[in-house]
Amino acid sequence: MTISKIWVFVEATDAKVATSSLELLTAARATGATVEAIVAGDGAALATELGSYGATKVYATGDLGGALLGVPVASAIAALAAAGDPAQLILLAQSYDGRDVAGRLSAKLNATVLTNAIGFTVEGDSVTTEHAVFGGAKTMKATFTSAGPHILLVRPKSFAAEASGGAPASVEALAVGDVGATGTAKIVERHVEQHSGPSLDEASVVVSGGRGLGEAAKYEMVEDLAKLLKGAPGASRAIVDAGWVPYSYQVGQTGKTVKPDVYIAVGISGATQHMVGMKGAKTIIAINKDKEAPIFGIADLGIVGDVHKVLPKLIEALRAHT
Amino acid sequence: MSMSMNVAVCVKQIPDPATPGSLNPADNTLVRQGKLILDDSDAYGVEMALRLVEAAGGGEVTLVSMAPNSEQSGLRTGLAMGAHKAILVSDPALKGSDALTTAKVLAAAIKRVNPDLVIAATESTDGYTGTTPVQIAELLGLPSVTFAKKVTVTGTDVAVERQTEAGYDDVSVPLPALITVTAGVVEVRYPSFKGIMAAKGKPLEELTAADLGITDPVGWAGAGQQITGVVDAEARQHGEVIEDDGEAHGRIVAFLEQLKVI
Numbered sequence: 001m002t003i004s005k006i007w008v009f010v011e012a013t014d015a016k017v018a019t020s021s022l023e024l025l026t027a028a029r030a031t032g033a034t035v036e037a038i039v040a041g042d043g044a045a046l047a048t049e050l051g052s053y054g055a056t057k058v059y060a061t062g063d064l065g066g067a068l069l070g071v072p073v074a075s076a077i078a079a080l081a082a083a084g085d086p087a088q089l090i091l092l093a094q095s096y097d098g099r100d101v102a103g104r105l106s107a108k109l110n111a112t113v114l115t116n117a118i119g120f121t122v123e124g125d126s127v128t129t130e131h132a133v134f135g136g137a138k139t140m141k142a143t144f145t146s147a148g149p150h151i152l153l154v155r156p157k158s159f160a161a162e163a164s165g166g167a168p169a170s171v172e173a174l175a176v177g178d179v180g181a182t183g184t185a186k187i188v189e190r191h192v193e194q195h196s197g198p199s200l201d202e203a204s205v206v207v208s209g210g211r212g213l214g215e216a217a218k219y220e221m222v223e224d225l226a227k228l229l230k231g232a233p234g235a236s237r238a239i240v241d242a243g244w245v246p247y248s249y250q251v252g253q254t255g256k257t258v259k260p261d262v263y264i265a266v267g268i269s270g271a272t273q274h275m276v277g278m279k280g281a282k283t284i285i286a287i288n289k290d291k292e293a294p295i296f297g298i299a300d301l302g303i304v305g306d307v308h309k310v311l312p313k314l315i316e317a318l319r320a321h322t
Numbered sequence: 323m324s325m326s327m328n329v330a331v332c333v334k335q336i337p338d339p340a341t342p343g344s345l346n347p348a349d350n351t352l353v354r355q356g357k358l359i360l361d362d363s364d365a366y367g368v369e370m371a372l373r374l375v376e377a378a379g380g381g382e383v384t385l386v387s388m389a390p391n392s393e394q395s396g397l398r399t400g401l402a403m404g405a406h407k408a409i410l411v412s413d414p415a416l417k418g419s420d421a422l423t424t425a426k427v428l429a430a431a432i433k434r435v436n437p438d439l440v441i442a443a444t445e446s447t448d449g450y451t452g453t454t455p456v457q458i459a460e461l462l463g464l465p466s467v468t469f470a471k472k473v474t475v476t477g478t479d480v481a482v483e484r485q486t487e488a489g490y491d492d493v494s495v496p497l498p499a500l501i502t503v504t505a506g507v508v509e510v511r512y513p514s515f516k517g518i519m520a521a522k523g524k525p526l527e528e529l530t531a532a533d534l535g536i537t538d539p540v541g542w543a544g545a546g547q548q549i550t551g552v553v554d555a556e557a558r559q560h561g562e563v564i565e566d567d568g569e570a571h572g573r574i575v576a577f578l579e580q581l582k583v584i
């Protein structure tokens with residue numbers, strides 16, 4: 001049986017589709033299979049955009065009343081699969097909700113889920129997945145050996161999102177069914193951190209700071225530099241765990257993958273878990289006082305120096321620059 | 323009013339992440355040498371559980387782990403921190419288990435303690451699939467809240483600050499439930515000398531998959547995935563590395579100009 005149909009779990013906030021979902025639609029479309037989107041919430045508002053990325057149909061659950069998405073969405077997909085003619089491959093972004101849906105669905109369908117994919121190929125009935133290991137120095141390839149449907153979590157930024165100019169997708173209601181006690185986790189209130197400037201995912205310049213900054217107050221230099229370059233500030237996990245900046249700033253294996261034109265690493269050693277999240281940048285500049293720091297192994301321009309000396313001068317020079 | 327609360331914590335025992343792993347070229351599995359340690363990510367779960375039980379004024383923290391070769395050292399660390407007892411599932415038949423099988427095994431072990439709350443980490447350091455806990459919740463019929471950065475229990479509800487793409491959500495869930503905690507959710511205590519000594523005498527039950535009544539195929543036989551190869555990723559070449567002589571910032575400015583960023 002060939003992979004003739006793919007379901008993509010599409011995430012959206014305020015009728016804006018997440019870039020990671022558009023990436024998955026693009027990748028699904030490239031296999032030549034029929035692509036259908038699964039949406040938690042209202043489908044009609046997204047049908048035109050999802051159609052233009054190759055989805056022919058949108059299954060939408062409608063309002064979920066503040067429930068965390070994992071349980072109702074997995075339950076709806078499982079019911080859809082049981083109703084006949086299921087997709088052979090289900091794609092989800094490796095995101096907070098994507099992981100919840102995939103885990104729930106895997107247990108419901110007794111189907112394997114492969115995680116952290118950075119690529120996949122479809123050949124006949126077989127799906128080969130690619131995963132970065134050892135900080136991205138090596139790529140591991142795997143296949144599903146179980147019957148399916150195959151569930152695959154893909155890291156954001158693994159594919160470029162490209163519209164195909166397809167017609168608006170048709171919209172079909174997707175019933176959630178009774179989820180009993182499993183569905184009792186409810187969102188009471190949302191808190192949104194306000195940012196000025198481009199988001200970390202989308203910025204063409206990213207300036208990230210690490211423990212080498214010495215103290216939380218010095219992170220301001222990273223913000224200043226990012227601002228001067230019209231970029232976004234990022235961070236290593238060391239300073240996120242230390243509470244200097246919020247988790248949403250974290251770049252790496254357990255944070256965001258970024259692929260800016262220019263990535264500037266300031267006082268970051270270059271642990272494999274950090275590098276796997278930024279080595280896709282077009283150009284990398286690193287400032288570190290230790291000339292043996294692993295980050296220099298992938299930097300296009302490495303400065304062996306003290307951030308407290310180099311950064312203030314750099315910021316001053318850029319302010320003066322016209 | 324004091325009530326009692328029983329918490330089960332999933333703790334994974336892993337090779338020391340400080341020693342870089344290598345792959346066995348024969349079957350592409352990770353070469354595991356030396357003794358296993360408690361995954362740092364799970365130390366937060368143990369700490370969280372201890373605090374919740376202390377706050378409830380009674381109850382027990384039970385550690386649950388699946389590991390090869392009867393490995394106990396990570397569990398002993400958790401017991402030394404203050405956990406009351408541990409269940410270890412160790413069985414040669416489990417070698418090669420995927421996340422779903424691991425979840426089936428852990429769910430069966432957790433069922434024996436019938437806890438009010440199950441805690442796991444958002445993801446393990448060595449496997450980082452991040453799906454095992456939610457699979458456990460589904461198999462046990464429990465609600466779950468993942469990515470908790472703050473947890474408080476009030477009466478029969480758990481209030482969780484859940485990390486999101488944009489910030490965080492306040493989420494409420496009734497007990498019994500499963501939560502996954504992020505690194506830094508609480509500050510982890512070091513085991514005291516007294517704790518380390520006490521841990522040696524705490525109950526540690528060792529079971530096999532058959533003891534747990536698991537009949538689905540497990541280990542390699544139950545895995546729905548296969549590694550087909552490991553190849554070198556395209557290597558990134560590094561460029562020039564210069565020592566700062568007080569003028570290195572000028573070199574960066576010139577480079578940014580050349581890249582047309584400024």
Ligand SMILES: Cc1cc2nc3c(=O)[nH]c(=O)nc-3n(C[C@H](O)[C@H](O)[C@H](O)COP(=O)(O)OP(=O)(O)OC[C@H]3O[C@@H](n4cnc5c(N)ncnc54)[C@H](O)[C@@H]3O)c2cc1C
Pocket residue numbers: 209210211212213214235236237238239250251252253254255256266267268269270271272273274277287288289290293305306307308339446447448450
């Ligand atoms: C499962 C797991 C997942 C992880 N996920 C991530 C992740 O997603 N992202 C991530 O970043 N990390 C992650 N890590 C952590 C990672 O292993 C490193 O611990 C972390 O990246 C280190 O951060 P750092 O480079 O800021 O700190 P350090 O490694 O402490 O490096 C600080 C650097 O600053 C330099 N320095 C010090 N003072 C100065 C100065 N005055 N001027 C210039 N340089 C100076 C030092 O030479 C050093 O190289 C993960 C770890 C695990 C186990």
Ligand SMILES: Nc1ncnc2c1ncn2[C@@H]1O[C@H](COP(=O)(O)O)[C@@H](O)[C@H]1O
Pocket residue numbers: 332333334335361363364386387388389421424428441442443444445446447449450451452453454455
């Ligand atoms: N073999 C195991 N034993 C105990 N707990 C585990 C095991 N595997 C996974 N877990 C739990 O599930 C979390 C997520 O693991 P993973 O799905 O591998 O990222 C871990 O941090 C543990 O809390």
